[in-house]
Amino acid sequence: MDILKIENVTKSFANHVALDDVSLTIPEGSIYGLLGPNGAGKTTLLRIINRITTPNSGRVLFCGKEISAEDIYNIGYMPEERGLYKKMKVGEQAVFFARLKGMSRKDATAKLKEWFGKFGIEDWWNREIGELSKGMAQKVQFITTVLHEPKLLIFDEPFSGFDPINANMLKSEILALRDKGTTIIFSTHNMSSVEEVCDHITLIDKSRNILSGNVDEIRHKHGANIFEISYRGNEEALNGALAGICEIMESKSSLAGYNTMKIHIATDAQVRNVIDKANSSVEIRSFSEVIPSMNDIFIRAVNGNL
Amino acid sequence: MKSKIGIIIGREFNERVRKKSFIITTLLTPLLMLGLLVAPMLLSTYSGDEQKKIAVVDDSNIIGAHLQSTDEINFIETELPIEIARKEHLEEFAILHIGKDIMSNPSDIRLYTNSTASITMEMNIATQVKMVIENIKLQQQDIENLPAIIASIQTEVNMQSFANDTSEDSGDKANSSIVATVIAYLLSFILYMFILLYGSMVMQSVIEEKNSRVLEVMVSSVRPMEMMMGKILGVASVALLQIAIWLVIILGAGYFIIPELIPDEVAMAVAMLQQGASPETLNTDTDMSLLQAIATLTDVGYLAKIVVSLVVFMTGGFLLYAALFAAVGSAVDTPQDAQQLQTPITIPIILSLFVMLSVINDPGSDLAFWFSMIPLTSPIVMMARIPYDIPTWEILVSLGILVATFIATAWAAGKIYRTGILMHGSKPSFKELWKWLRFK
Numbered sequence: 001m002d003i004l005k006i007e008n009v010t011k012s013f014a015n016h017v018a019l020d021d022v023s024l025t026i027p028e029g030s031i032y033g034l035l036g037p038n039g040a041g042k043t044t045l046l047r048i049i050n051r052i053t054t055p056n057s058g059r060v061l062f063c064g065k066e067i068s069a070e071d072i073y074n075i076g077y078m079p080e081e082r083g084l085y086k087k088m089k090v091g092e093q094a095v096f097f098a099r100l101k102g103m104s105r106k107d108a109t110a111k112l113k114e115w116f117g118k119f120g121i122e123d124w125w126n127r128e129i130g131e132l133s134k135g136m137a138q139k140v141q142f143i144t145t146v147l148h149e150p151k152l153l154i155f156d157e158p159f160s161g162f163d164p165i166n167a168n169m170l171k172s173e174i175l176a177l178r179d180k181g182t183t184i185i186f187s188t189h190n191m192s193s194v195e196e197v198c199d200h201i202t203l204i205d206k207s208r209n210i211l212s213g214n215v216d217e218i219r220h221k222h223g224a225n226i227f228e229i230s231y232r233g234n235e236e237a238l239n240g241a242l243a244g245i246c247e248i249m250e251s252k253s254s255l256a257g258y259n260t261m262k263i264h265i266a267t268d269a270q271v272r273n274v275i276d277k278a279n280s281s282v283e284i285r286s287f288s289e290v291i292p293s294m295n296d297i298f299i300r301a302v303n304g305n306l
Numbered sequence: 307m308k309s310k311i312g313i314i315i316g317r318e319f320n321e322r323v324r325k326k327s328f329i330i331t332t333l334l335t336p337l338l339m340l341g342l343l344v345a346p347m348l349l350s351t352y353s354g355d356e357q358k359k360i361a362v363v364d365d366s367n368i369i370g371a372h373l374q375s376t377d378e379i380n381f382i383e384t385e386l387p388i389e390i391a392r393k394e395h396l397e398e399f400a401i402l403h404i405g406k407d408i409m410s411n412p413s414d415i416r417l418y419t420n421s422t423a424s425i426t427m428e429m430n431i432a433t434q435v436k437m438v439i440e441n442i443k444l445q446q447q448d449i450e451n452l453p454a455i456i457a458s459i460q461t462e463v464n465m466q467s468f469a470n471d472t473s474e475d476s477g478d479k480a481n482s483s484i485v486a487t488v489i490a491y492l493l494s495f496i497l498y499m500f501i502l503l504y505g506s507m508v509m510q511s512v513i514e515e516k517n518s519r520v521l522e523v524m525v526s527s528v529r530p531m532e533m534m535m536g537k538i539l540g541v542a543s544v545a546l547l548q549i550a551i552w553l554v555i556i557l558g559a560g561y562f563i564i565p566e567l568i569p570d571e572v573a574m575a576v577a578m579l580q581q582g583a584s585p586e587t588l589n590t591d592t593d594m595s596l597l598q599a600i601a602t603l604t605d606v607g608y609l610a611k612i613v614v615s616l617v618v619f620m621t622g623g624f625l626l627y628a629a630l631f632a633a634v635g636s637a638v639d640t641p642q643d644a645q646q647l648q649t650p651i652t653i654p655i656i657l658s659l660f661v662m663l664s665v666i667n668d669p670g671s672d673l674a675f676w677f678s679m680i681p682l683t684s685p686i687v688m689m690a691r692i693p694y695d696i697p698t699w700e701i702l703v704s705l706g707i708l709v710a711t712f713i714a715t716a717w718a719a720g721k722i723y724r725t726g727i728l729m730h731g732s733k734p735s736f737k738e739l740w741k742w743l744r745f746k
Contacts, residue, residue, distance in 0.1 A: 014741075050526040052728065077526045083519035088321060099313050100527045144523075 002064075003028040003152055003183045004049065009058030011044055018044040019055070020207040026185060026200070028151075031178050033198035033215075034187040035294075037302055040204045042187040043080065046154055049185070050077045062152070073102045078145040080156040080187075082137055084129045091125035094144050101148040108147065115143045134161050142170065146177065153177065155186035159193055171197060191295040201294070205302050219291050222300075225268070226290040230260045233282030241281035246274050262290065310528045311536045318511075318540020323547065332548050336555045358399035358427070360417075363388045365406045372438040379430060392418055399423075402431065409439065484595065485602040486693040487666055489612060494662045494690040496549075497620055501685065502655055504545045505627040508538060509644060512635030512727075521727045530724040534636075535716065538628040545624060546617065553613060560603070568600065576601045615692045615701065622708040623685025626715055627651065633719035633739075636726030643733040658686035669694040679704050681711035718743055 004026040011019040018041045026032045034042050047053045049060060051067060060067045062074070085093055091112065098108035116122045119139055129137055138161060146153060158174075159167045174184055174197060188194060194201060195215065203211040211218065226249070231238065235253050238261060242248060250262040265271055278284055292300075322328055357377065361384045364370030373381045381402075384391055388403045395401050400423060405414030415435060417423065444452065512534075515521045524533060565573065579601045602608060634647045661683060665674040669691045678688040684704045692701065725742040726734070734742075 047728070052522070052525050072527050075526070077523065079519055079522045081519040081522075083521070083523035085321075085515075085520055086518060096313065096317050097523065100310050100524060102527075141523075 001028045002026060003062070004185075005059075005061040005064075006045070006049070007059045007061065009045070009048060009055045009060065011041075011048060011053065011055045017207050019048070019204075021058070022204065022207075022209045023058075024202045024209060024212055026183060028183050029178065029181050030183060030199040031174065031197050032183070032185045033194045033201040034185060034204065035189075035191075035194065035201055035298060036187075036204035038189075041207045042204055043156060045204070046077070046156055046185070046187060049154060050075060073148065074151045076101075076145040076148065076150040076153045078141055078153075078155045078158060080160065082134075082141045084137055084141060084144075086130035087128055089126055089128055090132070090140055093129065094140065094147070097144040098147050101150075103148050111147055112143065115147065119143070135163060135166055138162060139166070142173070146173075149182075151181075151183060153182055153184045155184070157188055158186050159188065159190050167193075191293065191298060194294045203298065203301055211297075211301050215294065218297060219294065222297050223289055223291050225265050226262060227265060227271075227274075227287060228260060228262050228290050229278055229287050230258060230285045231278070231282040232257050232259070232285065235259055235261075237281045238278060241277045242274065245270060245277065258285070309532060311532045311539070314528065314533060314536025315540040315543065318537055319543050322541070322544045328544070328548070332551050336552055359397075360431075361391055361395040361398045361401045362404065363391050363401060364404045366404050366408045368442060369404050369408060369435060369438050372441075373434055376430070378427065396420055404435070408435075409442070412436075412439065483694070485599045486695075489693040490662075490666050490669075490690040493612070493616055493693070494659070494686045497616070497623060497686050497689050498655065498659050498662075500545055500549070500620055501623050501627050502652070504541055504624060505631040505651075506648075508541050508628045509631035509635035509648065510641065511537065511541075512632050512723075513638060513641060513644065516636065516727055516730075517639065525727065530727065531720040534629070534632050534720055534723045538625060538632060538716075541628065542621060542624050546621065549617070549620065557609070564600075564604065572597065572600070576604065580605060612693060616689065618705060619685045619689050619708075622705065622712060626681065626685075626708065626712045627655065629712065629716045629719040633722040633726070636723040637729070637734050637739060637742075638726075639730060639733070646733075647736075647739075654682035655686070658683040661687050662690040665690045669696065675700070679707060681708050684708055721745065 002025050006022060006024050009019055009022050010017070022041070022045065034045065036042050044053065048055050049067075051069070051072065062068075062071045088096075091109075094112050095105060095108045098112070099105060103111070113122070116125065121136075121139060124132065124136070124140070129140065132140070142158075145155070155174075158170060162170060171193065174186075178184055198215050200214055201212070201218065202209055213221075229238075235251060238259075239248065239251070242263065246266070247264040248261060249264055251259070252261070253259040263274070265274055275284075275287060278287075357375075357380045359380045359382055362370050362373060362381050363384055363386065365388075370381075370383050375381050382398070384395065386394060388401070391401050391403075399421065400417055400419040403416045403418065405411070405416075407414045417428065417431065449455065515524075521533070528536075568576070575597055579597060630651045631648065634644055634651065637647060638644045658677070661673065661677045665671070665677070665687055668674060674687065674691055677683045678691055678700070685708065688701065688704050722739055722742050725745060
């Protein structure tokens with residue numbers, strides 16, 4: 001079942017179009033990455049999902065129905081720049097935000113104590129946010145976002161500003177929430193986190209959805225028929241054997257005699273032929289397809305080379 | 307969606323009321339005001355001890371003997387000629403030289419001061435000399451029984467003023483215009499301060515929330531209009547609490563202290579005056595205007611009317627201006643950027659203060675009437691008129707206009723706010739604000 005469906009959403013501001021006919025579907029229980037260069041329209045899309053702004057045209061469907069004010073109780077949103085009152089005490093502040101999301105004061109306090117315990121930050125309860133470091137404040141913000149156990153969590157650049165240890169902790173919390181059935185959308189520039197965490201992605205560039213789908217499928221689909229051969233033997237011999245049937249992109253040899261060569265094979269039909277030729281000239285240790293990283297795909301897509 | 311406005315009001319109220327600065331200003335301001343009242347009295351009592359010595363060189367040989375030393379001035383006659391006296395009497399505060407021809411030429415008198423003389427002191431000396439000369443001239447007319455005649459001529463007028471209200475059965479109530487003036491001044495000034503202070507507090511706090519992106523987190527769960535109204539009402543309740551505490555302190559102190567200060571005989575006279583007794587029947591030698599002032603100040607009905615009007619007009623005026631301040635705050639990123647946009651808001655506030663000064667002299671004038679109807683100036687100007695018993699319908703009409711304007715303003719401000727809180731970067735122009743206002 002799809003928890004969120006965005007249909008032909010267009011949003012324009014006075015001077016520019018922020019989203020141009022964007023459609024995407026987010027399956028329930030998945031982690032969905034929203035990628036794109038700065039200014040592509042990611043934050044605008046997240047704001048539309050949160051009903052902060054309304055689109056000029058198009059629809060947003062939440063659990064199959066047009067999204068309504070009531071649905072915000074089922075959504076948690078953490079904006080890119082952290083929004084907390086600097087002069088307010090951590091505990092009171094968290095209770096305040098929880099109550100705005102419809103929780104009672106009592107429930108909120110009990111749940112918060114639980115989360116604070118989990119993160120080992122119980123003694124922050126009576127401190128002001130202004131006294132905490134940026135990373136510490138982000139932990140608090142994360143807790144206030146997930147506290148009311150929404151079905152859908154939306155994080156705008158969740159990893160920015162976290163040190164590697166806390167970023168890892170955040171990652172594992174996100175995965176744990178997914179395992180409990182929560183659907184998570186996050187926007188990011190951090191491509192390695194996309195590969196590690198995301199099930200699906202959408203790439204937005206210049207206000208348009210230019211690429212959508214399952215991460216593994218996308219990577220395989222956009223594999224560019226590049227292969228890597230590692231072998232023992234004479235580099236010249238391999239060069240000679242492969243000449244004419246494929247393009248040699250890169251060749252490395254080591255003193256220990258373990259050499260690698262990257263090649264581009266024009267058509268799938270040629271793959272067996274290439275292996276045959278190579279096998280007869282050198283001793284092959286491995287032959288594998290090079291699957292592009294999301295980073296490569298991102299850059300190629302944005303440059304229009306996909 | 308259930309309204310969250312209560313939660314927001316609660317937060318605004320709690321955060322502000324618990325601040326040390328709030329507690330301190332709330333408790334210290336009445337003390338400070340009391341100090342401002344008492345200090346001049348104390349100062350004058352103490353400075354009275356310092357009597358200034360003035361050496362008098364009297365070439366006319368007429369005036370000098372009649373000059374009377376007072377608490378402030380001690381006249382010492384000297385036989386020295388003026389040139390020497392000016393060199394010798396450097397210890398004294400000043401040397402007064404009365405010329406030979408003073409009787410025919412009133413300008414023939416000079417004061418040489420060794421330090422700066424105050425205007426009151428110069429006036430004091432001049433008046434004394436003038437009276438002495440006049441008396442001597444009168445005596446030279448050779449009128450019989452002169453002192454008796456003068457005594458019988460001297461009169462003091464005690465005029466009482468009443469509100470001309472024939473419908474009331476209780477008789478004419480004396481009201482003191484001195485008290486009304488003081489109260490009018492005080493109240494309209496308090497109103498001015500509160501609107502400006504608490505209004506810009508709303509603006510500051512919107513800017514802060516916008517910068518810290520708190521608004522962005524909140525806007526997903528609360529409607530912008532509720533956020534804005536919650537903030538305004540939260541701050542308004544803080545302002546009302548402060549006023550309430552002040553009133554309790556002032557009225558409480560008045561309730562316990564005033565009866566202690568007033569002699570029984572005066573209190574009786576005041577009570578009779580309040581019940582509508584005409585002044586002639588009162589057997590008292592206390593100054594009539596003082597009696598009236600006390601009567602007005604201790605009139606519960608009058609005070610209640612003032613307090614209720616203060617609360618109502620302060621709330622109305624604050625809500626109106628706070629909505630405007632909130633709209634400005636939502637449109638900018640820094641308080642510096644707000645300067646230009648808030649000018650059109652502060653102008654009517656300051657204008658009301660100027661109008662108020664003229665209204666106090668003539669609360670019934672056309673100027674006073676119209677400015678107490680125009681919604682942006684009405685809270686402060688009306689507050690300056692209410693102590694002078696103006697018709698109730700005027701107060702109600704003014705209040706009605708104020709409430710209607712507030713509703714319209716809040717609606718418009720809400721539209722600007724809704725767009726403004728998500729806009730970062732450049733400072734918008736008035737033209738852009740107008741565009742935001744018309745967004746669907």
